[in-house]
Amino acid sequence: EAAVTQSPRNKVTVTGGNVTLSCRQTNSHNYMYWYRQDTGHGLRLIHYSYGAGNLQIGDVPDGYKATRTTQEDFFLLLELASPSQTSLYFCASSDRPGGQYFGPGTRLTVL
Amino acid sequence: GDSVTQTEGLVTLTKGLPVMLNCTYQTTYSPFLFWYVQHLNEAPKLLLKSSTDNKRTEHQGFYATLHKSSSSFHLQKSSVQLSDSALYFCALSDLYGGSGNKLIFGTGTLLSVKP
Numbered sequence: 128e129a130a131v132t133q134s135p136r137n138k139v140t141v142t143g144g145n146v147t148l149s150c151r152q153t154n155s156h157n158y159m160y161w162y163r164q165d166t167g168h169g170l171r172l173i174h175y176s177y178g179a180g181n182l183q184i185g186d187v188p189d190g191y192k193a194t195r196t197t198q199e200d201f202f203l204l205l206e207l208a209s210p211s212q213t214s215l216y217f218c219a220s221s222d223r224p225g226g227q228y229f230g231p232g233t234r235l236t237v238l
Numbered sequence: 239g240d241s242v243t244q245t246e247g248l249v250t251l252t253k254g255l256p257v258m259l260n261c262t263y264q265t266t267y268s269p270f271l272f273w274y275v276q277h278l279n280e281a282p283k284l285l286l287k288s289s290t291d292n293k294r295t296e297h298q299g300f301y302a303t304l305h306k307s308s309s310s311f312h313l314q315k316s317s318v319q320l321s322d323s324a325l326y327f328c329a330l331s332d333l334y335g336g337s338g339n340k341l342i343f344g345t346g347t348l349l350s351v352k353p
Contacts (some may be wrong), residue, residue, distance in 0.1 A: 132295065158338055169343045169344060169345040170327065170341075170343045177338060183338060217282070224289075224332065228284070231281050
């Protein structure tokens, strides 16, 4: 099974703060994804990537940037965090149709 | 557009009883359906998947059959256990990898099993 790690696991910031969430996968998967999970909304796709240097817009991209620096590393950036971005964030990866493998999640609180 | 519908937000059952969690979908491409399970404070994990029409797939006592005629992929288990208490997501993807293997998730069904 794919190994996907995320850091930090918990983060508290203030409104207007700058936050970077990190994700690394070690199974050479081409595709990586960032989701947010909120009660009543399930998992919603923020951004995703086909490979290093590639970025695709997801379904809820407003307020988020992302960057894929290598095949292994995918970052989510919140440059002016707002309380509405308080959520549980998951990173996932896949290499072909057949499902995605999720990291353990980062709980972000914006005060 | 493409979508997944899970009609039950919460299902509460007594241990040992059977369960069925509903999942229907709408899509314009060849469907690949998934069930993910998420236990409290954990990541979603793949439970079942199928792209074959009318073929039952099973894992860890759970089973589901993709029915393209009714656009359904319901999750079932004959006897639930306390450890089955979790959030269950149905998800849809393109069998041929279009749209970057994106998954479209339903809103989830929380299964609560009582002693």
